[in-house]
Amino acid sequence: MGFLVVVVQGNGDDCRPIRCSKHSPIIRFPFRHQTLQPQHCGYPGFDLNCDHKKDIVLVLPFSVNVVVKEINYTSQTILVYDPENCLPQKLPHLNLSTSSFSFLLDEYLISDSAIFKCSDADKSLYRFIPCLIFKFSQ
Template sequence: MPALIEYFLISFLLFFFFIPHLSATTCGESTCTSTSPQIRFPFWLKDLQPSTCGYEGFGLTCNPRHRWQSILFTVPSSSRHFAIQEIDYLNQNVWITDPNNCFPRRFMDNDFSFDSSPFSYVHALERFTFLNCSYQAEVSYPPISCLSNEHYMVTGVPSEWINSSKAWSSCSVISEALVPFSAPYEWDYLNGLELEWYVPNCRFCEAVPGKVCGFDNNTSSKLRCSNAILIQLTVILSNIARGL
């Protein structure tokens, strides 16, 4: 019994003395499924957390219908979602995929741009031309399987190659797009993209074990490091208090 009384006393003190000072950083970690990445600042879950839990442009939603694509986000230039597979908070990288498993189509359709978002490509961009070719065409780049069939193949090649070779004479141009390039290049491996962000910069906090990054308070854009365990405990106590 004394141990139980001590626990509630500590909880009481934490709740009434620490919570006022941690009001902007009591969001803690969250997730959509047991197998999806942990979500914490600067990301936040729109359907579960207030916007003060994250940074502008980092809002995510849960997709309960799909186990392996359970976290979705959009950018202003696209009405379609991307799925998040992995987040590296220390290096500030995120790995995204196309929920329809055909990222090349989105490039071909010029469906999106990250120019107005906090994210940028890790790899340099190169202009590619997307081509519809007969299977008799001798092309150097492999077909894009999600766009090709038994009658024709769709591929993409560096645009500078188009005028320097006659191999494309049996192909028709579909469109051009800037595509992140990392050799050796295989279109079927383009099932996802690696992005990075620079703002907000929480590396100073992520490099310290047991610390989490967040806003200093609800009205400031200043960042601060907080104790991760204390934040999670405060979240639990806040939830208990709202349920009373």
């Protein structure tokens, strides 16, 4: 009777939780740091990175980057914000169906939009988004 014993040795710390800074959320399964942790440390599409300011960055489809402010592993939610403070400008380029996440956004941000030049009397009827002002609009 013969036995074959295969010993696989690996670094047990390759999936250890990490942070981008001491104040940032912990990155752990199902997320992984895209460059510091192997792929088996997280689900596909749950890759996070650290930027030059040591913020956690989530790259959504079509290169829409958002900063992760909070990760709640119990409720399975993440709170993100646009570092450029103009998420409505990026939403038309974002195909939510290709993302691993479900989004809870303000209904006005994800609905169809139109831009008009309104008179002063009309301004109270509409939501003003300063970052969407173009050189030719007022």
